[in-house]
Amino acid sequence: MKIVRFNGGRIGVVKGENIVDVTDALGVDPAAWPPIAMVNVIADYERKLKNLDVGSLNATIPFASAKLETPVPWPNKVIAFPVNYHKHAVEMNSPDSYRANTQGFFLKPCSSLSGASDPIVLPDLPGREIHHECEIAIVIGKEGRMISEKDAYDHIFGYACLLDIVVRGSEERVMRKAYDTFCPVGPYITTKDEIPDPRAIGMKLWVNDELRQHANTRDLVVDIPGMIAMASSVMTLYPGDIIASGTPEGVGPIVAGDKVRIAIENVGEMTVDVVGNGGGYTPVFVDKRTTVKS
Numbered sequence: 001m002k003i004v005r006f007n008g009g010r011i012g013v014v015k016g017e018n019i020v021d022v023t024d025a026l027g028v029d030p031a032a033w034p035p036i037a038m039v040n041v042i043a044d045y046e047r048k049l050k051n052l053d054v055g056s057l058n059a060t061i062p063f064a065s066a067k068l069e070t071p072v073p074w075p076n077k078v079i080a081f082p083v084n085y086h087k088h089a090v091e092m093n094s095p096d097s098y099r100a101n102t103q104g105f106f107l108k109p110c111s112s113l114s115g116a117s118d119p120i121v122l123p124d125l126p127g128r129e130i131h132h133e134c135e136i137a138i139v140i141g142k143e144g145r146m147i148s149e150k151d152a153y154d155h156i157f158g159y160a161c162l163l164d165i166v167v168r169g170s171e172e173r174v175m176r177k178a179y180d181t182f183c184p185v186g187p188y189i190t191t192k193d194e195i196p197d198p199r200a201i202g203m204k205l206w207v208n209d210e211l212r213q214h215a216n217t218r219d220l221v222v223d224i225p226g227m228i229a230m231a232s233s234v235m236t237l238y239p240g241d242i243i244a245s246g247t248p249e250g251v252g253p254i255v256a257g258d259k260v261r262i263a264i265e266n267v268g269e270m271t272v273d274v275v276g277n278g279g280g281y282t283p284v285f286v287d288k289r290t291t292v293k294s
């Protein structure tokens, strides 16, 4: 099932070229704040949406006409893995000891989440490069702590495309990755039953028509069960939590006017516009032409 959030907090199921609007059938109030409806939809999936007779609902709209919003705008957390592909480590000149398996993970603020129809808004930081990172989002479906690798797939709800956007430099990583719209996720969540083999998911990223990144989850340093085991060794994972896998090699700058396209096999595809003039000046990011990169 492909579950989409659209047009001001509505929830839908993608059927071919259309979205079947299940907002009313699930009793969701799209205007409720905080916007936790999708967290509840995920937590109650087996009992509610999975068994809903979506075919009997005639509230459909064309997918192409919908404003696609980030699927889970208010998760408990967004966990992100750095340096999780060896070739990305090489391009960043990371020391051999600096990999996700020895460094662990970081967090991105939930306020950085945006959707497929939202532009990436670049802050005005003269002299600084802002890069794209092509990642897969793993969406948690079942609460758990100290989850074994063997049990990890039981805790996954589904997958989505994720762009981890970052101001390159040596300042605190979380701040460099925290601007609003620096975590586009979408275009919807594809439930795990539609992914034949999560150990071998191919993904690609283009900027305009240039293929920049091309990878497969089989090349991850810490694989998907390993990420869930590591994160849950520290924290309870809740339905709706998002794990960003880490990027493969091929990262590079984006500028206003670019279109970033990400496509993940069996998961989905989205194209996100890049716009400028986002403000956001802070003396922390004054042009330092830093030599240390991450």
Ligand code: MN
Pocket (backbone or CB within 6 Å): 080, 081, 082, 133, 135, 164, 244, 246, 247
């Ligand atoms: Mn990343």
